[in-house]
Amino acid sequence: MNEKGMDLVEAIRREEEARFPMVKEDPWRLRFHLMPPVGWLNDPNGLCQADGIYHVFFQYAPFDPEGGTKVWGHYESADLLNWRYCGTPLVTDEPFDRDGVYSGCAWAQEDGISLFYTGNVKHRGDYDYILSGREAVVAAARSRDGIRFEKNPRPLLTQKDFPESYTLHVRDPKICRRDQVYYMVLGGRKKSGAGAALLYESQDLERWSLKRELETETPFGYMWECPDLFETGGGWFLSVSPQGLVRGKYESQNVYTAGWFSVKGDFRGNCRLEGFTEWDKGFDFYAPQTFRDESGRTILIGWAGLPDIRDEYENPTAQRGWQHALTVPRQISEKDGELLSFPVREIDLLRKDGRELTGRTQFAAPEAFDLEIDLEEGADFLSVSIAEGLTFRYNGRETELSFQRGGENAGFSGIGRGRGTRRALTSGLRSVRILADTSMVEIFLDRGRQVFTARYYPEGEGRTVRVSGSVRRMTCWDMDAMRVDYGGMDGTEI
Numbered sequence: 355m356n357e358k359g360m361d362l363v364e365a366i367r368r369e370e371e372a373r374f375p376m377v378k379e380d381p382w383r384l385r386f387h388l389m390p391p392v393g394w395l396n397d398p399n400g401l402c403q404a405d406g407i408y409h410v411f412f413q414y415a416p417f418d419p420e421g422g423t424k425v426w427g428h429y430e431s432a433d434l435l436n437w438r439y440c441g442t443p444l445v446t447d448e449p450f451d452r453d454g455v456y457s458g459c460a461w462a463q464e465d466g467i468s469l470f471y472t473g474n475v476k477h478r479g480d481y482d483y484i485l486s487g488r489e490a491v492v493a494a495a496r497s498r499d500g501i502r503f504e505k506n507p508r509p510l511l512t513q514k515d516f517p518e519s520y521t522l523h524v525r526d527p528k529i530c531r532r533d534q535v536y537y538m539v540l541g542g543r544k545k546s547g548a549g550a551a552l553l554y555e556s557q558d559l560e561r562w563s564l565k566r567e568l569e570t571e572t573p574f575g576y577m578w579e580c581p582d583l584f585e586t587g588g589g590w591f592l593s594v595s596p597q598g599l600v601r602g603k604y605e606s607q608n609v610y611t612a613g614w615f616s617v618k619g620d621f622r623g624n625c626r627l628e629g630f631t632e633w634d635k636g637f638d639f640y641a642p643q644t645f646r647d648e649s650g651r652t653i654l655i656g657w658a659g660l661p662d663i664r665d666e667y668e669n670p671t672a673q674r675g676w677q678h679a680l681t682v683p684r685q686i687s688e689k690d691g692e693l694l695s696f697p698v699r700e701i702d703l704l705r706k707d708g709r710e711l712t713g714r715t716q717f718a719a720p721e722a723f724d725l726e727i728d729l730e731e732g733a734d735f736l737s738v739s740i741a742e743g744l745t746f747r748y749n750g751r752e753t754e755l756s757f758q759r760g761g762e763n764a765g766f767s768g769i770g771r772g773r774g775t776r777r778a779l780t781s782g783l784r785s786v787r788i789l790a791d792t793s794m795v796e797i798f799l800d801r802g803r804q805v806f807t808a809r810y811y812p813e814g815e816g817r818t819v820r821v822s823g824s825v826r827r828m829t830c831w832d833m834d835a836m837r838v839d840y841g842g843m844d845g846t847e848i
């Protein structure tokens with residue numbers, strides 16, 4: 355890292371030390387989700403497992419919980435439960451990334467980890483920042499120890515390597531390998547107004563050439579962020595976070611969404627992107643990334659948040675010095691052409707004091723709990739309410755997550771802070787698992803056939819849970835906190 359970088363890392367460290375005590379005292383601080391030490395977090399980046407160690411990097415703006423110039427923060431863990439914060443390995447210290455070390459991925463090898471990211475430059479002036487005024491490059495950094503990274507002096511790809519038909523919005527490299535060849539997808543916005551992905555190939559991870567575009571037959575949004583081409587269960591899939599879809603009653607209910615296409619045919623040759631299934635139907639989910647761990651599992655982590663929600667809902671933790679978090683790691687499995695996403699089994703190890711509650715209609719739970727409900731066969735009704743403000747309902751045809759709102763002109767009142775209702779078409783529901791953290795719920799239907807993620811902000815200790823419907827069996831566990839070592843930032847571990 356150069357001198358400019360080291361100065362910035364030092365300034366970030368001081369900011370973290372100053373603000374961390376306040377963030378640590380926040381009752382809405384999460385117990386089993388990764389969040390920023392201080393400030394703002396968005397996309398998960400560089401997910402990988404190398405030499406047994408899991409690495410989670412993330413888009414990080416430490417100086418302001420409302421955002422700002424992005425650098426990469428870094429957590430590592432041997433077991434996905436005990437984490438260590440490793441600081442900010444990539445900061446804005448090169449001319450080609452001076453306005454943001456944007457999203458990207460990792461590639462782990464025996465001799466270390468390579469990171470691939472977007473270097474963002476924004477010129478000051480009267481620009482539209484679509485066709486003029488910005489630059490994006492694909493840059494790389496390498497590490498032998500998985501902690502300290504050295505950037506390549508020159509970017510791997512610059513604007514001149516992108517097709518003429520693209521605007522200046524090209525970013526978010528993600529790498530996969532097939533038959534000993536590396537492939538990189540980049541998300542893009544075409545001048546025609548359509549979102550698409552660019553596919554590059556390489557033999558050595560250094561020299562890349564354009565192979566083709568991956569796009570839908572008819573435009574599907576104006577921009578695809580964070581593309582991710584991956585294989586699981588013998589099939590290939592392209593996950594993207596499209597912007598510009600028309601919002602509907604059951605689909606694309608949020609300002610932006612994220613989901614996957616099935617790649618029919620060979621992505622290197624003749625192929626078609628088929629279908630589009632949203633990863634998550636809740637209020638807070640975007641820019642997910644997958645990786646294959648050393649045991650062969652495909653694991654996905656998403657940003658439990660969204661950009662540009664300001665007019666619709668909010669996260670009051672910003673007043674306490676931090677905003678946003680990541681979802682729990684979700685194992686992806688393929689079943690009859692569908693992708694299921696369900697918490698990795700490590701999360702179960704945080705469960706304690708399991709209570710069988712079958713037959714109960716109301717009970718008290720702590721702020722962090724894991725509730726499993728099995729329904730009767732043919733059930734067509736379930737209602738679960740948490741903390742007198744969040745309701746999850748199923749009626750045999752659809753599921754609905756809704757928050758009670760304050761009166762007219764009440765602003766972002768209520769525990770959903772402006773969040774209203776999100777729906778999914780659901781039939782034949784047999785099981786529901788609600789993972790509730792202090793200020794986040796993740797609801798998994800039928801072991802991950804559908805998922806709802808939402809932030810929420812109940813006051814006080816404990817949560818009242820009410821349940822009615824055709825429940826066959828119900829169990830609730832208290833959830834322990836993960837351990838996150840912040841290097842003695844304030845002398846203690848969290």
Ligand code: FRU
Binds near residue numbers: 526579580641661
């Ligand atoms: C997605 C995204 C990416 C970009 C990053 C910047 O949320 O907009 O496209 O690289 O965030 O923080």
